[in-house]
Amino acid sequence: MKEYKVIFHIDEMTKWKLLLTNVTNLLNGMHEEQLSVSVLANAEAVRYYDAARNFAAGAKVMESLSQKDVRFLACNNALRAHGITKDAIYQFVEIVPAGVVELVKRQSEGYAYIKP
Amino acid sequence: MKEYKVIFHIDEMTKWKLLLTNVTNLLNGMHEEQLSVSVLANAEAVRYYDAARNFAAGAKVMESLSQKDVRFLACNNALRAHGITKDAIYQFVEIVPAGVVELVKRQSEGYAYIKP
């Protein structure tokens, strides 16, 4: 069976609601397929991961998606630039050294790229 | 002869003018090549397809592009979310069950992705 792989890219705070709807629709639309989904946040979008400041209206949606194996990734350059420590972010978020490196390497591995 | 395949993604109403210019430039620039072009609209961007409400300043451009085999696709999740019925949209628009699924499957088939 073919495995589909997708990386969503988000770098604006205002796009999170749309992105989480996109991911939800994708899981619903491909529940009979092999599917691997990652969400890569860089630039200001990493602020949404800041549990301490509680910006994320969709925190429960994110957590629920993470329980369905959607991986939420944070660019460490962006976390540092916004003064967000590892302890402050949601536990299901994984930190990657550089978001753009992740975007390049994943696409070279056959991931589709979607920027909501 | 190599066949080039492209899917344009649009999810904002304000990007339609730019997108239609992009598609026109692409056809002009590759008229000697084998080229397959689709435009996938999801989120609020599907409102542009609503012939009844006549939002589309570029309706004639779209129709002309569709006659040159550019496929205009609408996400059905988005149509429902915006209360747009199948009867209301331009006849050349095709409905797909979920826009993001289309974006993933097309890229896995070798389509390039462009988000204006």
Next chain:
Amino acid sequence: MKEYKVIFHIDEMTKWKLLLTNVTNLLNGMHEEQLSVSVLANAEAVRYYDAARNFAAGAKVMESLSQKDVRFLACNNALRAHGITKDAIYQFVEIVPAGVVELVKRQSEGYAYIKP
């Protein structure tokens, strides 16, 4: 050794600062890898290349990146639409006939696509 190839796409003036940070982070994060980076500007974003009008707060960053083999490309359709002549743009900028054609051809050659 695997060679990674990336094309960044920019069509809005407001995204240049973010884009140049992205490219800088990418070079820093992949300095041990074989990496080829292009930046394709179309639509209004080509105005940033206009040395005569001096819009580019990041002109020195661009020049420094170009010395590290990052290629800055300008869509000729967009240059014409904005009345920018070949003489007016920075010397390190290369002109391509149509930006979208470049985006399609590069992706068909295995380039990753990133839209900041």
